[in-house]
Amino acid sequence: MPELPEVETMRRGIAALSGARILEARFPVGRCRPLSMRPAPGRLAEALGGAVIGPVTRHGKRVAIALAGGGPDAWLVIEPRMTGLLLVADPPTEKHLRMELLLDGPVRRLLFWDQRGLGTIRLLDAAGLERACGGAALGPDGLVVTAEALAERLGASRRAVKVALLDQRAVAGIGNIYAAEILHRAAIDPRVPCRRLRSDDFERLARAARRVLASAVDHEGSSIGDELYRTADNRKGRFQRLHRVYGRAGHPCRRCGGAIARIVQAQRSTFFCPGCQRAAGARGLVPGRRRA
DNA sequence: CGTTCAACCTGGGCGC
DNA sequence: TGCGCCCAGGTTGAAC
Numbered sequence: 001m002p003e004l005p006e007v008e009t010m011r012r013g014i015a016a017l018s019g020a021r022i023l024e025a026r027f028p029v030g031r032c033r034p035l036s037m038r039p040a041p042g043r044l045a046e047a048l049g050g051a052v053i054g055p056v057t058r059h060g061k062r063v064a065i066a067l068a069g070g071g072p073d074a075w076l077v078i079e080p081r082m083t084g085l086l087l088v089a090d091p092p093t094e095k096h097l098r099m100e101l102l103l104d105g106p107v108r109r110l111l112f113w114d115q116r117g118l119g120t121i122r123l124l125d126a127a128g129l130e131r132a133c134g135g136a137a138l139g140p141d142g143l144v145v146t147a148e149a150l151a152e153r154l155g156a157s158r159r160a161v162k163v164a165l166l167d168q169r170a171v172a173g174i175g176n177i178y179a180a181e182i183l184h185r186a187a188i189d190p191r192v193p194c195r196r197l198r199s200d201d202f203e204r205l206a207r208a209a210r211r212v213l214a215s216a217v218d219h220e221g222s223s224i225g226d227e228l229y230r231t232a233d234n235r236k237g238r239f240q241r242l243h244r245v246y247g248r249a250g251h252p253c254r255r256c257g258g259a260i261a262r263i264v265q266a267q268r269s270t271f272f273c274p275g276c277q278r279a280a281g282a283r284g285l286v287p288g289r290r291r292a
Numbered sequence: 293c294g295t296t297c298a299a300c301c302t303g304g305g306c307g308c
Numbered sequence: 309t310g311c312g313c314c315c316a317g318g319t320t321g322a323a324c
Contacts, residue, residue, distance in 0.1 A: 001316085061318075081300095082301085082302095159295090246317095
């Protein structure tokens with residue numbers, strides 16, 4: 001579910017909790033897969049109880065909640081993955097509530113709810129935070145990525161540009177929805193190998209990434225159909241209304257009127273407009289063409 | 293180096 | 309009503 005815009009919206013929705021003390025941390029029994037929580041829930045609850053919430057930051061698709069109060073520096077790092085939500089409002093169901101933090105501030109509790117349970121909760125020290133969210137793990141944030149950074153990190157790659165944009169080490173925060181929307185705005189064929197892109201393609205790509213992601217943040221992310229994503233105070237995002245290609249296979253392109261296509265790349269759906277997104281793609285993608 | 297597959301999970305929608 | 313299958317916003321590791 002959440003990509004950069006949704007995770008940033010969650011971050012903003014809980015940023016005001018800074019300064020609140022955690023009175024108690026609860027991890028409902030039986031809903032904690034061993035791999036998704038580190039350390040184990042018991043130790044997690046022990047470490048969180050009594051801590052004071054500090055600044056809340058975002059690193060790609062991860063939220064880091066700084067913890068103060070006595071002990072050494074620590075961060076609670078939450079990765080929502082497909083269906084995770086950080087909520088101050090009531091959860092959709094009690095069933096998939098994974099973590100409940102009771103607070104002493106005006107907001108009484110912070111929840112992590114996750115239907116599919118793929119999300120992760122980790123308590124990290126400074127070294128762990130660097131390992132999980134530092135420059136070796138994550139590329140530049142999608143909101144501020146530059147053409148130079150993209151060209152440097154992807155320029156030599158043979159991978160299709162859509163697949164490469166999902167690589168968090170290249171650029172952080174882009175997922176399946178926004179990769180499609182960004183490439184449409186940049187008018188680049190998702191199948192083009194990165195190495196075939198020229199500097200003006202990288203310029204359009206970086207500008208499209210910044211603009212699409214910033215606009216999606218302004219609209220509080222995308223809540224598609226009856227999907228689960230909500231803001232921390234349980235409102236739907238509004239960016240889905242502005243999608244140009246994602247989820248629109250067979251529908252007319254809002255720019256050229258041609259039919260939006262759906263293909264599969266790296267086992268995931270890619271939506272694009274074959275009419276608008278071929279300027280760069282035409283080079284080297286002629287059917288039947290072999291290397292000389 | 294790059295791709296493919298499976299795995300981790302739940303749940304909605306579809307055809308039969 | 310039920311069953312089997314496919315799909316879904318993500319990430320990781322193994323195999324080729």
